[in-house]
Amino acid sequence: MAKKKLKIGILFGGKSAEHEVSIVSAKNIIKALDKQKYQVFPTKIDKNGKFNLNSIKKMDVIFPVLHGPYGEDGSMQGLLKILNLPFVGPSVLGSAVGMDKDVMKRLFKEAGIPIGKFITLYNGEKISFEKIKKILGLPVFIKPANMGSSVGISKVKNESEWKKALKDAFLYDSKIVVEENTNGQEIECSVLGNEKPMASVLGEIVPKNDFYSYKAKYIDEDGASLLIPAKVSKVITKKVQNLAIKVFQTLNCEGMGRVDFFVKKNGEVIVNEINTIPGFTSISMYPKLWEASGIPTSKLLDRLIDLAIERYNREKKLKTVVK
Ligand SMILES: Nc1ncnc2c1ncn2[C@@H]1O[C@H](COP(=O)(O)OP(=O)(O)O)[C@@H](O)[C@H]1O
Ligand SMILES: [Mg+2]
Structure with a gap:
């Protein structure tokens, strides 16, 4: 008797600036999954984060093909864990610390993993461009702490670019990292x-x-x-x-x-x-x-x-x- 096919739920889209990228990733995964082994059920999450939770619950395994916040940062992984569903990729903790460029770097430091110089800033915190220049040199990279696909990232060479870059990065997160150029x-x-x-x-x-x-x-x-x-x-x-x-x-x-x-x-x-x-x-x-x-x-x-x-x-x- 043929083995029963596993039901694979593909979550894609999502409430993230990387919504479009996720759609392309999901298409490729769906195409490559072995249909002899799996029944594939794609579920789209819209840009407001809405999706049909009931169709997820009947799956054997979930593949979250979601990039960025609400998908890659541990939040979806937490939901899937509570729903008692096996899912692909890191669990809650690995996803969360892997998404946060500030926490990630601090864990690297503790483990002796080589990283470049960086400074973390919270929205509203004041630091002069002069000080940044003195500590990190120029140019610097400014990044939202939690994001991906280079969204909200700028390379900054002078003070006017610095001001614009700060605004851009804080659109996506209330915490940012400023890095020396490597x-x-x-x-x-x-x-x-x-x-x-x-x-x-x-x-x-x-x-x-x-x-x-x-x-x-x-x-x-x-x-x-x-x-x-x-x-x-x-x-x-x-x-x-x-x-x-x-x-x-x-x-x-x-x-x-x-x-x-x-x-x-x-x-x-x-x-x-x-x-x-x-x-x-x-x-x-x-x-x-x-x-x-x-x-x-x-x-x-x-x-x-x-x-x-x-x-x-x-x-x-x-x-x-x-x-
Ligand atoms: N400190 C840095 N020095 C030089 N280039 C950098 C640095 N940080 C980022 N970059 C450039 O910016 C790109 C995006 O940065 P990255 O940290 O990978 O963000 P994302 O999570 O959005 O992919 C990198 O692929 C690289 O080209
Ligand atoms: Mg990258």
Whole structure:
């Protein structure tokens, strides 16, 4: 008798500035899922955050294909956990700390993971441009603490750009990070697994303009070129892969994550960030790096679903009463 197909709920869209990106990611995932194994049920979350919760509850596994706040930041993961549903990707804690560029960096520091200099600012907090310049030099990067896809990010070279950039970033979050500029190659590594995560071959992003902006990521086809494998030595490759796993574990991640780095000319490796629900568009690095490592996307999705079920079963065994 044929095995019963697993019902996979795909959550996409969402109340996030990355709504459109999520739609493209979801389409690719739906296309790549093995229909011999799965019955696929897409559920769209609209820009106000509305969706049909009842259709979610009947699923065997949920795949939240949601980028940014309300989807990648632990809030949806919390809801799914309360609903007692297995889901793909990191759980509440890993998602939350992986989304917050300020908390993430502080955990990196504690773990001895190399990062660039940064300053965290809350809305309303006063700091002079002179002081920023003195501590971080110029240019600086200004980013909303919780966001992705380069939304709300500016590279700032002078005081008038600084003022505009602050306004922009505070549109998306009440906390922002200001970072020193790190010159170097932009290198990415995909991570897959629960207790024993593995790291993929490395990819490299070569932005054509100032930096890897929203436009370069999704709008301008010539905005950046992607190199797989990255143009770095074997020694650097190993160093980055080990660090990617350390980042993943430090942030309590499970399932998947794409860790992004800067590699300086002198060989110094700096961690930029993790993405716990990385893009799955046709040009996205997460699936491409696994493909280059020998795992085609449909097999990658099988593994992610297995990992979701494995974690669910493990957590189910934990005692919830004293005995
Ligand atoms: N400190 C930095 N130094 C140099 N370039 C940076 C720095 N921070 C970000 N960038 C550039 O901006 C892009 C987006 O920043 P990132 O932190 O990855 O934000 P997001 O979470 O939106 O992807 C990076 O891919 C890189 O091109
Ligand atoms: Mg990024």
